Amino acid sequence: MEGQEVKLLGARFSIFAHRVEWVLKLKGIEYEVVEEDLTNKSPLLLNYNPIYKKVPVLLHHGNPIAESLVIIEYIDDTWKQNPIFPQDPYERATVRFWAKFVEEKDALQALEGELMKGKKKFFGGDMIGVLDIVLGWITIWLGAVEEAACFKVLDPCKYPCIGKWVERFVELPVIRANSPPKDQLVPFFQKFRELGLASAAKK
16 A cells, blocks of 8 residues: 555644544554645645535545544455454444444543443453544543643543543553644643633623
């Protein structure tokens, strides 16, 4: 697989683009990142994702795939090494349910219970899986948001299993090497908070 055959349209601080990068790295796939300015979207992004006009978009042999969960499943189906989804159909359906649940709801309490079952190391068991990837934003982005906004969301006393999972997840070399530094994320979120407060004050 030549590196130029796989391109990822992403953005440095996009949670969803980083999900895809983590999977590409875990599978050892060579790829090129095309960095997008989300305040001034390129014709390339608008051409390949004309409906949602957002990152990430994966280009494989020039064919675009949009939406992070769809991209992750496509990657897992196309490159069989280091599988992210379970092979068992029932387990695969269960993981899909949880991934969709996490996308749509405040799921911390339910996920705490899921980790407690069988004292799992990761949501995928002993190895990282798709649900770990989907939840990966908690490990880095949430901490930066909490610091920028001066409030606590993830209480390790209330969610001890998630707290330990966070520690294990961020220590994975692939995750640590392919995530934006917290000291860059905090000012990024502080800027958005200030813009939001200024906008609210004008109303």
